[in-house]
Amino acid sequence: MDTVMNWVNENSGLIIHYGIQIVLALVIFLLGGRIAKFCARLTEKAFDKKKVDKAVASFVSSIVYALVFAATILMALSQIGIETTSFIAILGAAGLAVGLALQGSLSNFASGVLIILLRPFKSGDWVDAGGQSGTVKKIEIFSTELRTADNKVIIMPNSKIMSDAIVNYSREATRRIDLMIGVGYDADLREAKAVLKSVLDKDPRILKDPAYNVAVHTLADSSVNFVVRPWVNSADYWPTYFDLMENIKIALDDANITIPFPQMDVHFHKEDNK
Template identity: 55%
Template sequence: MDVFSEGTSWFENNQDLLIQYAINIAAAILILFVGMIVARVMAASIEKLMNARKLDSTISHFVGSMVKYAIIAFVIIAAMSRIGIQTASFVAIIGAAGLAVGLALQGSLSNFAAGVLIIGFRPFKAGDYVEIAGTAGSVASVQIFTTVLKTPDNKQIVVPNAAVLGGNIVNYSTHATRRIDLVVGVSYKADLAQTKQVLRAVCEADSRVLKDPDITVAVLELADSSVNFVVRPWVNSGDYWPARFDLMENIKNALDEAGIEIPFPQMDVHLEKLAD
């Protein structure tokens, strides 16, 4: 019997097995093809949904990529199982690798988890002026592992997301208005009623100061060398710093014009002549 005859005989005897293999291979290819399409569609849909909620584009792209590769990994395992390859060992290897990576990247994973919580609870958004982790600035972006701030003097500060959630978060942009808190000290010789009138007049003359809530001008304390007044006008959040700077200057000028002294620390030195 020649080789051709042996091959023909083997093919006839194993025809059903070959057909089954062909069907399994075709099914595995179909699983891979459909799985790749589903992975791309799911990733794109998630990115589109997150962008529609005005989340940071870096985060939406990262989450979409993770979903895509997770689906692809599942599809590959399913295709390998369809053609008869034992996948239990592959799953165990992937699990062990994931555990090793997780242990090595505990800090990064905590930052990632904190980033997910920041996205979910949204204590601030891009553009808000916040105070977090002992620093303050405008939120430039919320990234995978860090939050990027931009300070008023144009410095970039990168804060780990875990540190953001590990302390207090002060968001100065949440509300439309803010209160300016000023403390002004005047001499004990000053007339208190006149001083209150001058301080209130300065605030009322500034167009950025809101009529409601009303301006608070009151005696705060009787300090060692001055009577301290508290001045608390309300302004729109965007006018806070310009209004504060101008009010401080205008208060100084108004008190000078009214002849009201602003005391400053002094030291008296007494010289005694010793007898010869």
């Protein structure tokens, strides 16, 4: 016991010095943790004001928190005398080794960052991406979750999404429906055109501006093809599409206008027996 007391008395200055350093390091650590949380909340609020998707805002805020907290740890270690330069070098070498082993994951992470920065879509948009179609549900660090029309969940790697064309059907408020309707060559084209227009005029979902277009498109082998191109709100696209197909068929039938279909004539030749 006397030996310990003597050692403490002899090294009291050193103990006080390192004690103060450790206390300051703990203060830096605790204060830095709060600052990291504050920066993360501030980032999320800034994204909310810009009406950025919540999934994206959460993703960015988590990255901000990780960076600030990592800087806090380095400052705390530096305060107690640990050489952070060599520590950072070790972390860098370890990061390089891990990065080479996880190239695919890092590519997905980088693509996730690009999705956030470029914002080709947001949660709730209907998209074609990476060869798949569906509603965007979540944008995560390494992948994006899509929900198909028949309620299947597709987990799509972010790198696959960013390496291909992205078609966003929900970005614009309106969409154009493109239909090709064929009538027989014996039909009165003016009457057929009037029937098609009457179907469009009766549907309240068809927008007046931009105006729809009904015109002869092709004089095909067995039919005269009309293009029918009405504009609707994006949310009404598929219900209107299906209803128009049904109503056009009914209206043409009521007007005795035929819609040609593929036919094959078979001819039998009788050979004389010799």
